[in-house]
Amino acid sequence: xxxxxxxxxxxxxxxxxxxxxxxxxxxxxxxxxxxxxxxxxxxxxxxxxxxxxxxxxxxxxxxxxxxxxxxxxxxxxxxxxxxxxxxxxxxxxxxxxxxxxxxxxxxxxxxxxxxxxxxxxxxxxxxxxxxxxxxxxxxx
Amino acid sequence: xxxxxxxxxxxxxxxxxxxxxxxxxxxxxxxxxxxxxxxxxxxxxxxxxxxxxxxxxxxxxxxxxxxxxxxxxxxxxxxxxxxxxxxxxxxxxxxxxxxxxxxxxxxxxxxxxxxxxxxxxxxxxxxxxxxxxxxxxxxx
DNA sequence: TTTAGTTGTAACTTATCTCGTTACAACTAA
DNA sequence: TTAGTTGTAACGAGATAAGTTACAACTAAA
Numbered sequence: 001x002x003x004x005x006x007x008x009x010x011x012x013x014x015x016x017x018x019x020x021x022x023x024x025x026x027x028x029x030x031x032x033x034x035x036x037x038x039x040x041x042x043x044x045x046x047x048x049x050x051x052x053x054x055x056x057x058x059x060x061x062x063x064x065x066x067x068x069x070x071x072x073x074x075x076x077x078x079x080x081x082x083x084x085x086x087x088x089x090x091x092x093x094x095x096x097x098x099x100x101x102x103x104x105x106x107x108x109x110x111x112x113x114x115x116x117x118x119x120x121x122x123x124x125x126x127x128x129x130x131x132x133x134x135x136x137x138x139x140x
Numbered sequence: 141x142x143x144x145x146x147x148x149x150x151x152x153x154x155x156x157x158x159x160x161x162x163x164x165x166x167x168x169x170x171x172x173x174x175x176x177x178x179x180x181x182x183x184x185x186x187x188x189x190x191x192x193x194x195x196x197x198x199x200x201x202x203x204x205x206x207x208x209x210x211x212x213x214x215x216x217x218x219x220x221x222x223x224x225x226x227x228x229x230x231x232x233x234x235x236x237x238x239x240x241x242x243x244x245x246x247x248x249x250x251x252x253x254x255x256x257x258x259x260x261x262x263x264x265x266x267x268x269x270x271x272x273x274x275x276x277x278x279x280x
Numbered sequence: 281t282t283t284a285g286t287t288g289t290a291a292c293t294t295a296t297c298t299c300g301t302t303a304c305a306a307c308t309a310a
Numbered sequence: 311t312t313a314g315t316t317g318t319a320a321c322g323a324g325a326t327a328a329g330t331t332a333c334a335a336c337t338a339a340a
Contacts, residue, residue: 029315141298230298
């Protein structure tokens with residue numbers, strides 16, 4: 001199991017917008033060229049980022065723009081925009097209540113699962129688009 | 141995207157073994173009853189846990205047993221036994237090296253992704269089977 | 281030696297998700 | 311009016327998940 005590439009593609013998209021939005025029109029075609037995929041894939045992800053309030057898209061004329069400063073966009077924002085599942089783990093639905101373990105497995109595990117997911121999300125929340133942009137500029 | 145239920149099922153299995161191995165034979169049929177699924181599903185996961193050195197299975201006669209004390213089995217051990225993917229995130233393969241972002245996206249993101257995954261794994265490594273067993277006994 | 285219960289595994293089905301593709305209506309500045 | 315763009319529907323190929331049936335191989339016990 002892996003997260004879909006939507007997360008890394010969305011991050012790539014936002015880095016491109018942050019880098020180029022003042023210099024040229026950042027269209028789905030332009031982004032598809034940088035990411036090396038199909039413009040429709042890009043447009044779908046642009047739609048998710050737009051729904052999440054992270055970017056704005058100019059209909060007709062084209063082009064995408066950040067709707068917040070890059071310091072206020074975190075990897076967690078991006079992740080939540082493109083991965084809709086609320087819980088990281090798929091729990092088997094109907095353990096047997098007649099078994100002592102089946103009866104208690106949820107109360108034992110639910111909190112732990114939440115802790116694990118929070119650890120991941122906190123880490124994501126610490127990384128901003130502006131930091132990624134700085135790193136990209138250093139490596140250019 | 142979610143992890144498969146193999147992880148929660150495997151944890152459920154190990155809790156059952158830890159709880160019952162001295163009282164009765166813990167077979168795939170018994171476990172399938174507690175988890176409420178098919179014995180073949182259970183046998184496949186038992187095989188993964190066995191390959192990972194977490195349990196031992198008696199061929200022919202049947203029954204599964206922990207091969208380490210429950211204090212030495214962590215959620216991370218279980219997770220790695222049943223989810224074979226090395227990286228949590230699927231990175232888009234071939235970003236365009238002619239774009240400044242396409243050229244640098246991997247060097248910018250790879251370390252961050254590793255940090256995020258480590259945060260999750262550290263949390264998993266802190267939770268042992270013996271702790272889950274205690275919690276289960278409290279709630280029985 | 282036979283038998284009953286069990287494991288290991290192959291094969292198949294159904295459902296869902298991902299990624300890519302083609303196609304086209306609707307929009308907007310020039 | 312036109313060219314370029316977005317939004318979206320529809321489709322296909324491939325992967326994965328979860329469940330099911332079937333059966334060979336194994337082992338303790340009768």
